[in-house]
Amino acid sequence: MTNDASTDQDGQSDDRPEFNEAEFKAELTALIPHLRAFSRSLCGNAALADDVAQDALLKAWNARERYIPGSNLKAWTFTILRNQFYSIKRRSWRATSLEPEVAEQTIIATADVEQSVRVNELRRGLDMLQDDQREALILVGASGMSYDEAAEICGCAVGTIKSRVSRARKSLEVIMKAGNFDGEADDVSALDAMNTILAEAKSLAER
Amino acid sequence: MTRPVNDKKGSARRSVDDFEDKALPDKIGNRLKKIYDDVLNEPVPDDFLSLLAQADKNQGKS
Numbered sequence: 001m002t003n004d005a006s007t008d009q010d011g012q013s014d015d016r017p018e019f020n021e022a023e024f025k026a027e028l029t030a031l032i033p034h035l036r037a038f039s040r041s042l043c044g045n046a047a048l049a050d051d052v053a054q055d056a057l058l059k060a061w062n063a064r065e066r067y068i069p070g071s072n073l074k075a076w077t078f079t080i081l082r083n084q085f086y087s088i089k090r091r092s093w094r095a096t097s098l099e100p101e102v103a104e105q106t107i108i109a110t111a112d113v114e115q116s117v118r119v120n121e122l123r124r125g126l127d128m129l130q131d132d133q134r135e136a137l138i139l140v141g142a143s144g145m146s147y148d149e150a151a152e153i154c155g156c157a158v159g160t161i162k163s164r165v166s167r168a169r170k171s172l173e174v175i176m177k178a179g180n181f182d183g184e185a186d187d188v189s190a191l192d193a194m195n196t197i198l199a200e201a202k203s204l205a206e207r
Numbered sequence: 208m209t210r211p212v213n214d215k216k217g218s219a220r221r222s223v224d225d226f227e228d229k230a231l232p233d234k235i236g237n238r239l240k241k242i243y244d245d246v247l248n249e250p251v252p253d254d255f256l257s258l259l260a261q262a263d264k265n266q267g268k269s
Binding site: 025040050118119137172173 | 234235236238239240241242243244245246247248249251252254255256258259262263
């Protein structure tokens with residue numbers, strides 16, 4: 001041990017419960033499935049999503065001394081993942097991950113083709129949403145976060161989260177409605193129709 | 208979470224029948240959940256676990 005007295009845990013006199021590294025590690029490990037799921041929901045490309053989740057996991061581990069024991073670890077790690085996601089997205093990946101074909105290949109994983117098509121519809125819809133609407137919808141609608149937690153993660157007011165979720169839903173409803181009409185059409189024309197509707201939904205959502 | 212949006216203006220629901228009106232938000236919710244839960248229920252890939260194990264070792268060295 002090369003630690004000197006100034007970093008000695010016992011020397012801390014604030015109200016914080018003592019940081020227990022083994023416990024932190026166990027809790028962090030238990031959250032890995034959620035980090036992956038959140039990442040994949042944000043980004044349809046499985047490989048990229050896992051890269052982001054791994055980066056976030058490592059960042060969370062390296063920042064462990066800044067975590068306040070007893071506080072919401074899931075929200076804390078989701079905040080890290082979210083920031084990591086946008087930082088990588090801004091930096092680089094437009095060229096790779098947003099190729100529709102790539103995203104689709106990674107999504108179709110179940111044997112139930114019809115269900116896959118429907119999930120892919122939503123995936124495309126999600127990808128069309130503005131970042132702030134997509135993240136709000138995923139946090140509240142899929143990850144089980146409360147509006148309060150989602151607001152904390154996104155760094156905005158609870159009311160803002162609520163309105164983003166509601167806008168996201170409205171756009172996606174338009175998209176899903178379009179999907180129903182295409183049930184028996186061939187893939188190409190269905191896709192064309194979908195793209196038209198998606199653009200429409202986006203402009204509606206931005207109004 | 209699945210509460211319908213209640214600030215709809217009258218004009219938005221002209222030709223939409225009740226069934227669709229109610230079913231759509233749930234379909235979105237279910238599919239969104241599926242995207243999330245499918246990954247949530249996957250076994251954690253080894254590289255994730257070795258990442259933490261590795262971080263541990265590095266720390267021990269320093």
